[in-house]
Amino acid sequence: MIIDAHLHTSGQETAADVLHSLDDAGVEIAVLLAPFLTDPYTLADAASLRDGNKHLSRLVRGHEDRLVGFAVVNPLHPTAADDLEHAVTNLGLRGLKTVPTGWYPYDDCAHHVFARAAALQIPVLLHSGIFIDGRSGRFCRPTFYEALRDHPGLRVTLAHLGWPWCDEAIAVGLIDLINGVPPAECCFRFDISFGPPPVYRHEVLHKALDVLGPELIQFGSDRFLPCSGAHIRTAVDEVHALLTDLNVDDSGREQIMYHTAAAWLNLENREKTLEHK
Secondary structure (H helix, E strand, O other), rough: EEEEEEEEEOOOOOOOHHHHHHHHOOOOEEEOOOOOOOOOOOOHHHHHHHHHHHHHHHHOOOOOOOEEEEEEEEOOOOOOHHHHHHHHOOOOOOOOEOOOOOOOOOOOHHHHHHHHHHHHEEEEOOOOOOOOOOOOOOOOOOHHHHHHHHHOOOEEEEHHHHHOHHHHHHHHHHHHHOOOOOOOOOEEEEEEEOOOHHHHHHHHHHHHHHHHHHHHHHHHEEEEEOHHHHHEEEEEHHHHHHHHHHHOOOOHHHHHHHHHHHOOOOHHHHHHHHHHH
């Protein structure tokens, strides 16, 4: 089974198209991010982000067994924390995605949003590392995210293994393990979407597996919808090839491709809750 824990929406996709692509890619569950990188949606405009969250809410409605919607807000906007709560409590979205651009994860504006996410008990996905479009990545160094430990219980994924600060990202993830925290309860885990260029990927993933173990690593395609299932599948196949090269056994593969994200998303507890309703 596969969870794609990092899949962008653009505002142009339909639920039927998304589900068809997931079926073709062999993906059971996908974390869908509200649009913020395609016109007319932009991190600079709070109203456009609210519209993007509404679009995502309509997209996932009725398909919550396979589509997990993550709201997008920008902590620089004074309404960000309230917008997040509205997206979760009224729109039915189930997580937070945000990108440090113009703010640092330890800034007060960010703490307001992270505190609300912790109160809502939702998972968080954060960009870490540089940007390929030339924006400054100076706000996104992995150590800056240590500030999120001020919000106990917050379950965070840092995307891209923090490239090019991969060693720094691994160090951030190691702290909980050193202190005896079970992997499923750790503050941080890491998706291996995109991130290091091909020449680095073998070395980086080898280090991450040796230090953190598969329990803190999860698959994400970082693809942009609408797209074909074949396009998503290329990301799946690339990861499987890496895991083969690294002699990762079936249990480790299942952990990376499904179980790490399932724990992050609290899917097992959610399923039990639904069964009792």
